[in-house]
Amino acid sequence: MSPVTLPSTTAAILYGPRDIRVEERNLWPPSSGHAQVKVMSTGLCGSDRMFLPFAGSERVSSFFALVHYYSHGRNGDFAVRAPLVLGHEAAGYVTAVAPGVTHLKVGQRVAIEAGISCRSCKHCDSGRYNLCKGMRFCSSAARFPHVDGTLQTKMNHPAFVLHPIPDGVSFELASLAEPLSVLLHASRRAELRANQSIMVFGVGAIGLLACALAKHRGASRVVAIDINQARLDFAKREGFADEVFCLPPPPSSSSAPSSHSHSHSHSHAPPPPKTNGASHSTTKPTPTTPKEMSDEQLRMAKESAAAALSAFSSSEGYDIVFECTGAESAIQMSIFCATTGGRVMLIGMGTRAAYLPLSTAALREVDILGSFRYANTYPEALELLSMPSPSSSSDSTSSPSSNSEQPTSPSIPLPLPVLAAKLVTHRFKLEDTKKAFEMLAKGTDEAGGLVLKVMVGSQDEGY
Secondary structure, X not given: OOOOOOOEEEEEEEEEOOEEEXXXXXXXXXXXXXXXXXXXXXXXXXXXXXHOHHHOOOOOOOHHHHHHHHHHOEEOOEEOOOOEEOOOEEEEEEEEEOOOOOOOOOOOEEEEOOEEOOOOOHHXXXXXXXXXXXXXXXXXOOOOOOOOOOOEOEEEEEHXXXXXXXXXXXXXHHHOHHHHHHHHHHHHHHOOOOOOEEEEEOOOHHHHHHHHHHHHOOOOEEEEEEOOHHHHHHHHHOOOOOEEEEOOOOOOOOOOOOOOHHHHOOOOOOXXXXXXXXXXXXXXXXXXXXXXXXXXXXXXXHHHHHHHHHXXXXXXXXXXXXXXXXXHHXXXXXXXXXXEEEEEEEOOOOOOOOOOOHHHHHHOOOEEEEOOOOOOOHHHHHHHOOOOOHHHHOXXXXXXXXXXXXXXXXXOOOOHHHHHHOOEEEEEXXXXXXXXXXXXXXXXXXXXXXXXXXXXXXXXXXX
């Protein structure tokens, strides 16, 4: 009797730092409660490494983690202890379903939600499953055995976190439901609504999606801050932001970065803004103690925030500030840039401990909110990616245009799916996954072009 031959899947497997191998693996039938999916598109988002303000890291826990896992074989405290398939922003179609799975059928197109919660703890019962302590997240080494990610041709996944894709939404666009979910969750916590003024720190993929979602919700004005002028030019030219402000880059560090995920999160206070007045002859003593250095950094952050608000002609500040970098100096500036009674939404995760102007926040009732991943967002994210912006037909919610010399920045917001599609700058086949990660680690392509969202996909999708 001949042995049973199992079908196989092709996977891009991480064995160690910069060691990705494309190999064949056995593909088992889906177990109870699972479905098998042919993965058509996986989004990578290590590009944030290139344009993070103040050398912070944007969403270290998942997005930037991909590059750290690839470059160092670890992300912060989480080291890869066994070969691991990376990737967590993905979409495909169902090729098999296990008995008992009734809401999916073979051939159905689905977006893959990477987090697998326990569905029985108090957080899951209350609908906040993103806080589940038993959460297993695809492509993360936080738990062992690891849960493989989506950089493979076929995979089995729990059916309850497979979401039908609306007609007209491509696999590539559906892959963006994951990062968009991050912003949906954050915007719910920040109570984002029409006619609010919005500031975004960091124009990586998450920051740009924050701008796009604010536009979709009918924000009165959306501005963005970064240290990379080319990225800011992109944000304004393509209709993500109404106005942008470029801060001076942080001073270069003489020490080589470590393999820890927070090594790119050093807190550099931005240099004070230049003034047109005469220079002062009196020089201040150089701060020497930790408190003196922290106070000086806080002072410089306040001055830089004032310079940004002046450049935007917004002395009162902004209703909601989305902080998408995780850098300490950017968090400090966010508090100074929020209006009285406003909110600062912390999305970036890069600073373990930050020295903050809490008295400034308390006396002005500026709420500082945190956001981690997402919960119950995928259906709305996919719906948003399939529809035009409701504010595109309303003059009352159009963003004011303060630069008539930039005709490509529309006064009427572009539909959110149009903006989201602009994030995809590069595409690779699965067998070229290593090349994709090398480019992400570098931060630019061979021509020095912008690297925002990289898609790795199947040949069937045209890659």
